[in-house]
Amino acid sequence: MCPLGVRTSNSTRNLETGAAKLWLLLVGVNQYQDERIPSLSYSAQDCQGLGAALSAATEGFPQKELRIYCDYSEHLPLVENVRKSLQEIAAATKAIDTVLVYFSGHGMLEPSSQKVVLCLQDTQQDNLVKTGLQLQELLQILENCAAQQQLVWLDACHSGDLTFVGSKGDKNALLNSTQELVEILRQRAAQRKGFYALLSCDRGQQSWEFPQLGHGVFTYYLIRGLRGEAADSQGIIEADGLYRYVYHQTLAYIDKANQQLRVINQLKKGRGDNQIHSEYTLQTPKRIVEGVGEVILGLKPNHKGIARHPRQGLIVDGVSQIKIASALIKTLSNSGNFEINYWTGRGNSTNLDVRKAIQKCLLSESFSESPKEYQIKETATIFLYLHGQIQETAKGESVLVLADDTVINRSWLRKQLRLCKSQQIIILDCPFAESNIRDWVEELQIGTDVGQCLIACTAPPDTSEKFASTLLEIFSKSSEYSGLTAASLITQLQMNLASTEVNLYFWLSGSQGIIEVFPEQNLLVNENFDQPTEDIDDLNSSLGIDYSQLQDLLQAGRWLEADAETTNLMLKIAGREQQRYLDLPSLENLACADVLTIDRLWVKYSHGRFGFSIQQRICQSIASQASDPVLSLMLGSNKVAAAETCIDFANRVGWRLKDAWISYDNLTWSEDAPMGHLPFFGFFESVWRVKVLGVWEWHSAIATANWWQLSVKLFSRLEACQTTKI
Template identity: 50%
Template sequence: MAPIGIRSSHSTKILTSGEAKLWILLVGVNEYQDIRLPSLRYPSVDCQGLGEALTKATQGFPNKEVIIYHDFATQLPTIESIRQSLEKIVSQTQPQDSILLYFSGHGMLEEKSQQAVLCFRDTRTNDLLKTGLALQELLQMLGNSRSHQQMLCLDTCHSGDMNLLKVNGNARDVAIPETANPAPQMMDVLRQRASKSKGFCALLSCDRGQKSWEFPELGHGVFTYFLMQGLLGEAADQHGVIEADGLYKYVYRQTLGYIDKVNEQLRLVNQQKRDRGDYKLYPEYPLQTPKRIVEGVGELVLGFKSEENAVSKKLRRGLIIDGFTNNKKTLELVDIFGKSGGFQLEYSHTINGNLAEIRVKIKELISWSEITINQSQTQLFVRKHIPTLLLYLRGYIEEIEDGESWLVLSNRVRLSRSWLRQELRRINKAKQIIILDCPNVDSLNVTSLQEWVEDLQCNTECGQCIIAAAANVEKPEAFSQIILETLNAVNSQVGLPSARWIADLQKQLSPQGIKLYTWLSDTQAIIDILPGNISIINSISPVSSQLNGKKAEAQQEISPQIIKTKSESLSFEKLIIDSQQYTQLEQLLKQLIGPIASTILQPALEEALNLEQLIENLAAYLQFDQQKYFKQYLKNIILKPLAASPTKLGDTSTIDANLINKCTTELAQIIGPIASFIVQEELKLSPKVSRSQFIKKLAEQITEPAKAVEFEKRMLEQ
């Protein structure tokens, strides 16, 4: 399949023409002959999946050689076989060639020499240096190669997936003692190698003192899983090119974001356990920050995004049934779940419907979710493509004497709880999002609503989220209104996991006296209400100074930082970022990339030698179409004096909150999530501007004239 929009560069030309050869060596080890090296679950599957991802990414490279060793391959990962392959690669590579080496398995520290050693199937712990491969030796072999472009990926320090906490709160001990963790020694020798060659790059699955986590939902180690997804096109720049620099940024951001979402869900699940008197809790996952070690600027092209991967199959479907009148808020929900949620939706209001038709629609939705996924694909693709099912029901609850409970959607449509429970339990291959909106109920039926949530729960490995609430008689649409507000407030780039949405709903509903009933299944499967689109597109040139490898120490209080600039384009000798400016910058980043903004910001500030470099470093983590706006506003934050007191939304006499929300939503559809920041900045700069002037200023931010005119016209009609 032809790559998408290949740009012209020396590296791409020599790879696509066949003048340069790409050498790939992949090694994954699950099982070890030495009983002191415990078995691992995913390295071989990681290796297999990465091989398939690289095959797709490098379809445009006619001259390549892929060598794979893992437990399921014909060539097992033994030290002798791997040495022979390395010697072949080193002896045959030419200066224009590129080398990619990947290892997933145990790494250990040899006690006497204090050398980091990679362990293979036949490695013996009592003779590591002879039966394993010391990292120093591997790097010496690469140093003898004539290749000017080399990349080494290490997914070691495995700890597996975590078990339940013990009563005393201690997590399961890892199989290999912490004293044998080779990460510090690995980083030291890799930095020494990188300092000798600007064409060398190393990616490590985690930092010093961290573990490399595995997740059953992904079917892989989290680091390698996102390596695969990046190579399948999610780390490609706007030309479709996948480079090492862009791949690292993608993997870094996705790994942190995924673990953050898992921990949010675990906190909610643990609270559910405590509420039931169950104190066998799940531990939260400690931080895992992938590490890059590189010096100077090199251009290592790893592949291209192919047309085959450009279009993804939609696997999110939903059914929204409104048992009341065809009201505007329900239609708005259809719109936002469709646009931001990525659901293929069917909407029905039951005034003219009948029970048979509604049951058929629900059965069709459930049957769709059971469509068999193509099992010829590897576990990588099966795990990636788990369907998500949304069922939103709006009606009132009615109890009858025999103990059955009904959700009444109209005079002719009444769904029994037992029937719905039976249907939901037929779902085995999809994530479930069930929302019950039951206005106009009395206190008796509110209690019944809790029973609905409890009764509809089902054990599923894919995950189930149930959310239910009953607005009071005076404000029957309060729940649906808050659903809309919380969804509209979400950064569509970052997305919204179910655990975070439940927390948002509880916060908004509590002041109105509306009880929220929820259930999130005991599973590690992340259920996204809004999936987001957080693929990183790195199109800017790599910055000249890379991270120096020092781990940023956590600070309890952000102190002012001084950045000295040598840039002649700036008219000052030093730039001071005080705590207020830091907070403002952090908030902007959080709007664009989510909670990992804080983790990215501190190293970027430490690394930057000047303002321009700081901007470039941070912009590299954003999508290409966001970078222009981000750079402009970042300079405004740092260079312009902060306003003495920012204007609150309530101070705008001519612009109401409804218009602000509408403008933010519409603008975000055109220019992305930075729209929220732009709207707030315009409000601060011109708090007393007229309605039409405000809309005009926002339209000026749209670079395409036709879309700008359409936006202005649509907003003025509101």
């Protein structure tokens, strides 16, 4: 195999020539012989999927050995099987080799000895130390191994009922061993330069499993990263690059899942349903390493290796033509990866049976072939846009009229939706409709756990195209950024149509995974960031300001100092060095060349993680609508919406934690920080903070909204500068 532009390095050359060998030992346990140890859903699948991904990534390495022990493999994950295999690998390795050990299953803390034990299939809860694999034993075997590069990946901190249990299985005695895991691995890393550990989550956290993914979220992104999404511009899949990819993708998935739950909970509250979904707690993969340089895990495969289930779409354009239908089709095809078909109630297509077209779209996944080999699959998604008029027949039945002789019965459509096995995004664009369109939204719901997004609208004749044009506007903006979820689409439609005569109705369900209108593009491997960067930065300034110090700080990864320098530079650009903060007029007149220079430097040296434009993208995706009616009545819905949007933004970029703001000193000053974490807006006056009982919190919703107004002004100025390309 010959990936594009593979750089010459000793690590890569040794693996490609066969001088070095890659040893891979993967262990995954779903079912335990001891019934007191809870079963897991996806550990064995994690093991299989990771094995297939590693095989594809290491196709170009002649010297490799992959051993898999899981419920579905020839060799079961029994203690002696795994221990014997570890010892054999340790005895056979050479110094130039690399060893990777992966475990997915339960990790337990033995109460009396406080030893961390990895539970294999035959582990007994009453005798953990003797019947399980102690973490210290695993590390000791690796200590006796000659291989200079050793990696340990642990997905052993499972969520909910699938978590660490005490010796008696009493839920009140749950023992979370992540603290001990971290400390033991830290000690090991300090003792050996070539040791690299990766945990699925940090202290006090748990690993989440999503049925939609068919894996734990941590291992799911390990697999996708190894399938090529974590490869650098030269096709190299390196340990640090894979970690950064998994870290940011895991955070993004949990965040989007919580966004969806918030919209679902909003619907529940509106109906008086008090059974609110709890949001997923934070899961941040943890890297433990000291002094390790380049660790090559594979090369980007020539084929993607990911079986993408069909994303089918159908736009049914009824009695009055949608003027922007072609633009919707193009955007859905390009940004949503949908295979879009089009039906119209005019011309030759009236001879086609629209019911067959709808059935073909909804049932496409039912007829798709299963992959011949193990492949990670993306959830199938259906996009169905129905544009027509809702009327009642002489018998009192509600139908959707698409043409003079073409109608869709509500009961028939509901039956087809229930037969569909894919996630659904169903849009009813019904101008001139009577109030019974709400009944359609109620009747077409297929359950609370199934992934379904229903959006319906009515409008008077003079604004009949307003909904479609607003939808296209949202699609066009989202296509340039980091994807669009159904929850975000609903939120943005609510905001954009709030002051119009369009009546909006919606339903969102599915707590098992995310409904994505546009899949998120991976910024780490986005083509824009894969291109070779010029050695000489453009430090253009229309004010004669020197940006070389900021350049040097960012290049060296000195994030705290770079952030402070950015604040000083922003004040200097605006001529507000004496006041020490920017106001709305000064933001309106910021010099474009200088703002773009600062942004380019941050984006480049953070590899697309930090910068004003990254924060701008996040802002575009999370606009909120006021949800507190009492506060809205007092302060105005716009103020409350701005305050809530600000809080959502701060949560997304990591400026808030557990409903409280993080003080400046405790921000994350490393590239591991959440997307958009830096630069911090220290150039705004922080009048909205007071310290109460030692906790930083908002002073008032009004002050919050005012502060957010400054942020929005900064983003709008940046957008204006980008448009003019100064």
